[in-house]
Amino acid sequence: MNDTKSILVVDDDEDIAANMNDILSDMGYRVDVAHNGETALSHLTRKAYDIALLDYKMPDVDGATLFSQMKLLQPGLAAIMITAFANSEDVRRATSNGVTNVLRKPVDLPQLFESIADVCDRPLVLIIDDDDDFSHSLEDILREHNYRVGRATDVAQANECLATLRFDVVVLDLRLGNHTAEKIQFGGNQWPTAILTTGYTSEMSSLIKLLQERGVKAVHRKPVDTDDLLRDVSNVAQSAR
Numbered sequence: 001m002n003d004t005k006s007i008l009v010v011d012d013d014e015d016i017a018a019n020m021n022d023i024l025s026d027m028g029y030r031v032d033v034a035h036n037g038e039t040a041l042s043h044l045t046r047k048a049y050d051i052a053l054l055d056y057k058m059p060d061v062d063g064a065t066l067f068s069q070m071k072l073l074q075p076g077l078a079a080i081m082i083t084a085f086a087n088s089e090d091v092r093r094a095t096s097n098g099v100t101n102v103l104r105k106p107v108d109l110p111q112l113f114e115s116i117a118d119v120c121d122r123p124l125v126l127i128i129d130d131d132d133d134f135s136h137s138l139e140d141i142l143r144e145h146n147y148r149v150g151r152a153t154d155v156a157q158a159n160e161c162l163a164t165l166r167f168d169v170v171v172l173d174l175r176l177g178n179h180t181a182e183k184i185q186f187g188g189n190q191w192p193t194a195i196l197t198t199g200y201t202s203e204m205s206s207l208i209k210l211l212q213e214r215g216v217k218a219v220h221r222k223p224v225d226t227d228d229l230l231r232d233v234s235n236v237a238q239s240a241r
Contacts, residue, residue, distance in 0.1 A: 005120045006030040006048065010040045010066065011055040011082070020053065027113070037061035037069070044073040048164040051119055053112075054099075056083030056090065064094040071098065075157070076126060076150030076165045078119045082107050098143070123168040123237035124148045128158045128184065129196065130176050134222075138171065141226060142233070155183045168240040169233050171196060172216075174204070182210055194218045194232050 007029050011017040017033045024031045032047070034040035037060050040052070052070060054063035061069075067079045081094050084105035091102045101115045125147045129135045132153070139149045150167070152158035155176055161167070162185060174181050174197035181195065193216045195208070208219060218232040 004028065004030055005050040006032075007116070008032050008034065008040060008043055008049045008052045010034045010037070010052060010058070010063070012036060012058045013055070016055075023109070024116075029116075037066045040066060041069060041073065044070055044077075048074060049077055050165075051116060052077055052079045053116075054079055054081050056081055056094070056102075057085040062090070064090065064097050064099065067094070067099055068097050071150075074150075074164070075152060075161055076124055076148065076167065078122075078148045080112070080115055080119065082112070098139075098149070100143075100148075119148065122146050122148045123233075123241070124150070124165065125169045125171060125233060125237075126158070126161055126165075126167040127151045127171045128153075128176065128181075129171070129173040130154060131173070134224075138224075138229075141230070145230060147233070147237075155179050159185045168237045169194060171229075171233070172211075173197070174207070180207060182207060194220065194229065194236060196220050196222060196224060196229075 007024055009017050009020045009031060012035050014035060017035060021031045021033050032043055034043055036058055054067060056063040063081050070077055079099045081099045081102040082105060083102065094102055100119050103112060103115065125142055127135050127138055127149065130153045135151050139151060142149045150161055152161050170193040172181050172184065172193055172195045174195060195211055195216045197219065217236050220229055
């Protein structure tokens with residue numbers, strides 16, 4: 001896969017968007033531009049992006065709401081919000097939705113470039129688990145430790161995520177509804193994975209062995225020891241780079 005990072009610039013000010021496109025393209029990023037939420041979502045149905053640069057106030061949608069919609073299409077997407085209007089509550093809502101950073105207009109370009117580089121350098125983790133409470137909690141913890149995080153709740157969504165982005169670590173539940181984890185299509189890349197399970201019986205040992213052959217590096221019992229999991233995620237992410 002191409003390691004060049006892809007950025008989607010979403011701003012209803014065409015001059016600002018065009019200027020950002022030129023600057024970031026010159027810096028070596030692959031850049032697309034959208035001037036409203038509808039076009040941004042349309043881009044995401046056709047192409048995977050690493051980062052979205054989102055204006056907060058647009059005619060059809062605010063940036064925090066748009067990012068929630070974007071994550072449904074691309075769970076691994078990161079976002080940086082750029083705004084002249086958002087108050088403290090807006091900023092809180094944006095960050096609680098997973099926005100990595102909020103910068104004020106007129107944007108300080110060196111600060112923006114540093115923020116983009118920082119986000120791009122963060123390992124990308126995919127959580128595959130149908131337990132929403134556990135997934136949300138783990139996502140918050142991983143974001144606090146400077147990981148980019150995507151979530152999938154079923155086999156189909158997990159396979160779609162793995163087909164579009166190169167994740168450094170996959171945190172995988174052994175059971176997903178009526179399916180078990182061997183239905184996940186890791187492909188031929190042997191992507192490193194940590195696997196989580198609520199406890200397994202002896203007949204599941206063959207499945208664990210199969211997943212380990214596919215790239216699983218660690219097995220954790222639920223309830224998970226967060227410190228142990230973070231240690232394994234860190235080790236696996238470092239070995240993947």
